[in-house]
Amino acid sequence: MATRPEVFVPARAIPAPHARRSPLSAFWYRWGVYYLFMAPFMTMFTVFIIAPVLVAIYLSFTYFNVLEAPRWIGWSNYKLLFLEDDVFITAIANTLTFAVITGPVGFFISFFFAWLINPLKAKTVLALCFYAPSIVGGIAMSVVWKIVFSGDRYGYLNNYLLNIGAIDEPYQFLSEQASIMPVIMFVSLWMGMGTGFLVFLAGLQTVNTDLYEAGKVDGISNPLQEVWYITLPSMKPQLLFGSVMAVVAGFSVFEVATALAGLPSPLYAGHTIVSHLYDYAFIRFEMGYAATVAVILFLWTFGLGRLLFRIFSSKNEY
Amino acid sequence: MAVLARPRSVPRVPVLFGRRIRIQWPSAQYFLLVPLAVFAVLPIVYVISTAFKPLEELLIFPPPFFVRRPTMDNFQDLLLATNALAVPFSRYLFNSVFVTLTTVLLQVLICSMCAYPLSKARGLPGANIVFAMIIAALMFAPQVTRIPQYLVVQKLGMIDTYWALIVPALAYSYGLFMMKQFMDNSVDMALIEAARIDGANEWTIFWRVVMPNVAPAWNTLLIFGFIQQWNDSFSPLVFTRSEAMKTVSVAMISLTNGPATVARLGAQSAAAFLMTAPTIIVFLLRQAKVIQTMAHSGIKA
Numbered sequence: 001m002a003t004r005p006e007v008f009v010p011a012r013a014i015p016a017p018h019a020r021r022s023p024l025s026a027f028w029y030r031w032g033v034y035y036l037f038m039a040p041f042m043t044m045f046t047v048f049i050i051a052p053v054l055v056a057i058y059l060s061f062t063y064f065n066v067l068e069a070p071r072w073i074g075w076s077n078y079k080l081l082f083l084e085d086d087v088f089i090t091a092i093a094n095t096l097t098f099a100v101i102t103g104p105v106g107f108f109i110s111f112f113f114a115w116l117i118n119p120l121k122a123k124t125v126l127a128l129c130f131y132a133p134s135i136v137g138g139i140a141m142s143v144v145w146k147i148v149f150s151g152d153r154y155g156y157l158n159n160y161l162l163n164i165g166a167i168d169e170p171y172q173f174l175s176e177q178a179s180i181m182p183v184i185m186f187v188s189l190w191m192g193m194g195t196g197f198l199v200f201l202a203g204l205q206t207v208n209t210d211l212y213e214a215g216k217v218d219g220i221s222n223p224l225q226e227v228w229y230i231t232l233p234s235m236k237p238q239l240l241f242g243s244v245m246a247v248v249a250g251f252s253v254f255e256v257a258t259a260l261a262g263l264p265s266p267l268y269a270g271h272t273i274v275s276h277l278y279d280y281a282f283i284r285f286e287m288g289y290a291a292t293v294a295v296i297l298f299l300w301t302f303g304l305g306r307l308l309f310r311i312f313s314s315k316n317e318y
Numbered sequence: 319m320a321v322l323a324r325p326r327s328v329p330r331v332p333v334l335f336g337r338r339i340r341i342q343w344p345s346a347q348y349f350l351l352v353p354l355a356v357f358a359v360l361p362i363v364y365v366i367s368t369a370f371k372p373l374e375e376l377l378i379f380p381p382p383f384f385v386r387r388p389t390m391d392n393f394q395d396l397l398l399a400t401n402a403l404a405v406p407f408s409r410y411l412f413n414s415v416f417v418t419l420t421t422v423l424l425q426v427l428i429c430s431m432c433a434y435p436l437s438k439a440r441g442l443p444g445a446n447i448v449f450a451m452i453i454a455a456l457m458f459a460p461q462v463t464r465i466p467q468y469l470v471v472q473k474l475g476m477i478d479t480y481w482a483l484i485v486p487a488l489a490y491s492y493g494l495f496m497m498k499q500f501m502d503n504s505v506d507m508a509l510i511e512a513a514r515i516d517g518a519n520e521w522t523i524f525w526r527v528v529m530p531n532v533a534p535a536w537n538t539l540l541i542f543g544f545i546q547q548w549n550d551s552f553s554p555l556v557f558t559r560s561e562a563m564k565t566v567s568v569a570m571i572s573l574t575n576g577p578a579t580v581a582r583l584g585a586q587s588a589a590a591f592l593m594t595a596p597t598i599i600v601f602l603l604r605q606a607k608v609i610q611t612m613a614h615s616g617i618k619a
Contacts, residue, residue, distance in 0.1 A: 132359050137545070139570050143589075294461065
């Protein structure tokens with residue numbers, strides 16, 4: 001149809017009968033309806049995301065116990081947090097250990113599995129199997145894991161280790177300091193394939209198959225080269241998304257840790273940054289201090305997010 | 319193993335009784351993937367199986383993996399056990415179902431409505447800033463905003479009401495992000511212009527033209543929202559006080575806290591079954607749609 005203009009025509013670009021309008025009303029006449037479409041979400045987004053971030057930053061400089069009005073105390077919370085709060089240092093150490101190990105491992109595993117599964121006939125069934133643990137949620141499944149790692153001889157793992165003679169008496173997996181974090185990591189990895197896996201699986205399907213043919217002509221001989229030179233570069237958007245999700249998940253570990261080890265966990269061995277936040281905010285009601293923890297968490301994840309954008313941003317996009 | 323090393327593209331064609339038959343050997347990947355897949359689902363199968371075990375089977379050690387004589391006793395026990403938690407289990411169940419369904423439907427509506435102009439109204443002033451903020455919101459842990467959210471919820475007088483569980487969850491940045499990406503890729507501008515020339519107003523275009531075309535996306539949003547909301551224990555723990563407002567996930571925590579004993583395992587598994595079954599069913603019904611959508615969910619940096 002030759003008459004249709006090539007450029008986008010806004011709803012009411014054709015001058016209305018009353019063409020003489022103030023700039024403001026003309027602006028509203030042209031775009032208003034779209035802002036109305038956006039209004040409900042943007043209201044929620046402003047009230048429950050933007051404002052809370054700003055308020056958290058403000059509260060982190062105050063003493064606030066919900067009952068009295070917040071009192072400005074400058075950097076005190078930050079000083080206390082880093083210089084005197086040993087539990088927070090433990091929480092940081094635990095969270096970092098968790099994030100540094102489960103983040104990359106989970107990211108790699110979910111890509112690897114997605115890559116292996118993608119060409120197979122039984123793709124759908126296998127994808128469901130690998131994704132199922134992240135659907136069911138850590139809380140429900142902690143029933144099984146608590147029995148598996150239970151500290152008496154009826155715990156499955158203990159029973160097995162006793163039977164093969166690896167240990168002489170039951171090991172307290174969920175209360176010994178040395179084993180709490182590894183158990184939490186194991187369970188999290190089991191259920192942690194999460195969104196990344198599905199994004200990768202879908203991303204693999206969008207890779208242009210002509211590229212593989214072209215690669216063969218250009219001398220790519222083994223599957224590893226194919227992944228490195230063709231698949232990975234074509235999947236940058238999905239990889240970025242998956243890595244951002246992995247970072248956020250890694251640093252916000254809380255539910256699984258609490259379900260398995262309790263809050264507070266024995267000797268704080270399963271204490272994470274979010275556990276600390278939850279403890280101060282909703283058990284002790286020291287909101288100012290908890291807000292400081294939140295701000296640290298915010299800066300951390302946000303900074304890493306920017307870094308990931310750097311890594312995966314594609315300057316050489318074809 | 320020669321069988322494994324054979325390239326998949328050249329299937330062996332053996333001859334049997336003078337006829338050529340095709341045997342497709344499973345690819346090598348299966349030998350790695352099938353055991354891992356079984357390992358991944360094993361705990362879930364075990365919970366489901368345990369939920370139906372009668373007491374005498376729960377007491378056997380080592381416990382049999384599959385139930386031999388399935389019974390509904392554990393569900394009855396669960397209903398009795400939760401009487402000690404002040405409200406019947408059915409109340410938690412109702413709360414979860416009501417809150418999750420309401421939230422998810424509103425999420426789909428609100429996110430799609432916001433995604434439509436962001437994706438299709440080219441040149442809309444402010445659109446880029448809004449989208450940048452939403453990407454930024456994806457990048458930090460959701461717990462960061464919990465304290466001020468609590469204060470907002472309190473100021474709005476919503477503490478200990480269903481509103482407190484529903485309304486904050488509506489700012490679902492991930493949902494908006496996904497809808498926008500999908501609309502970018504799968505709704506043709508020409509389609510919208512054609513509708514516009516035919517005299518459709520913006521709502522009609524959105525509801526009758528755009529939404530049917532992004533059905534996979536909102537199906538996915540439905541699933542993800544459902545899974546997240548159903549499993550969420552943070553909001554009910556923080557935003558509600560009375561037991562009557564808590565959800566299954568919170569009841570689950572009270573049930574599993576404390577020593578893991580065989581005697582309670584039955585009731586716990588029954589609760590776990592009730593908690594996991596809906597999410598798995600919802601996902602199974604919609605899985606194909608999900609994978610179709612996820613292809614669009616990368617971030618272009």
